[in-house]
Amino acid sequence: MAIIYYKLKADFTADKLLLLAKVAFTLKGIICVSLVVILIPVNWGIESYKWKLITQPVEAISFKTAMQSVYSGVCLGNLAPGRATEFVAKIFFFKPENRSKITVLHFVGGMFQLAISIVFGMIALFFKFKNFNEDNVWVAYLVSVLAIIVSGIFLLCLFKLNKILQLISKRISKQKSTSELIYEFTKPLLFKLFAFSSLRYFVFFSQMYLLITLFYEGLFSFQIVFGIWLYFLITSIVPMISFIEAAVRAAVALIVFKNCGITNGALALASILVWLLNIVLPSIVGYFILIKQNFNFKFSLPKK
Numbered sequence: 001m002a003i004i005y006y007k008l009k010a011d012f013t014a015d016k017l018l019l020l021a022k023v024a025f026t027l028k029g030i031i032c033v034s035l036v037v038i039l040i041p042v043n044w045g046i047e048s049y050k051w052k053l054i055t056q057p058v059e060a061i062s063f064k065t066a067m068q069s070v071y072s073g074v075c076l077g078n079l080a081p082g083r084a085t086e087f088v089a090k091i092f093f094f095k096p097e098n099r100s101k102i103t104v105l106h107f108v109g110g111m112f113q114l115a116i117s118i119v120f121g122m123i124a125l126f127f128k129f130k131n132f133n134e135d136n137v138w139v140a141y142l143v144s145v146l147a148i149i150v151s152g153i154f155l156l157c158l159f160k161l162n163k164i165l166q167l168i169s170k171r172i173s174k175q176k177s178t179s180e181l182i183y184e185f186t187k188p189l190l191f192k193l194f195a196f197s198s199l200r201y202f203v204f205f206s207q208m209y210l211l212i213t214l215f216y217e218g219l220f221s222f223q224i225v226f227g228i229w230l231y232f233l234i235t236s237i238v239p240m241i242s243f244i245e246a247a248v249r250a251a252v253a254l255i256v257f258k259n260c261g262i263t264n265g266a267l268a269l270a271s272i273l274v275w276l277l278n279i280v281l282p283s284i285v286g287y288f289i290l291i292k293q294n295f296n297f298k299f300s301l302p303k304k
Helices: 002-008 014-024 027-055 063-079 086-093 096-131 137-159 161-172 187-214 222-237 242-256 264-292
Strands: none
Touching (some): 027 096, 086 264, 096 187, 187 264, 222 242, 242 264
């Protein structure tokens, strides 16, 4: 919070805020914001299809049910750091006997998206490492270490998924015995999961790029592209608490887009808008879905 206040106090004057507002309501601004909004259901539609794909070997669900599960997870994920509670709502749409296995698949499935962020983010970190000064270079080292750890866990899950599924199932399930599930990541399934994760990453990138360039008058710059890649890596790999998430995202944006020719105020607004549109709005949708489903908001596995 202190970093943000120090960086933004000179940018959030009445005159500069008025200028940003005027830019947002120009033809260019309306087009950019409209495209960003249109991409919201595209973003979560892709995620819903991925969720349907990865859970199909355990329990086949419709695309509509997958969307309800995903939106509900976004809503409940706001209650804990790193969105650790997201799975509680997502597994509600599956049969009780399958929920322990679906829980494991939720975390494994999220790693496919994270793997794409790591690949592009580490490329960006290589080119933008010089932008980190003595005060914040620790961020670059921390993210690198976390990226290596997460990549190792992801590979372990891919190769040892069946053992992990059985271990977790036996510990979570209230039944004395659990049926053995042989889950295999076939080449076609892996291709689809990585392909749709890449497509979803491009949607995220497009939203961020549209909002940033709305306040940027210069020509196309790879520094902005690398900045977005690095921004996604840091915000994806570092666990955040919901009530300060917007502030942390703004602080990260100020670091990774340094010397890109964009004002601090514009960077903060762009990063917060992406968060509001992709997390807050879907959370509202998810909340109404859970209410309609008579979801028990206590943290015990609900009985449908």
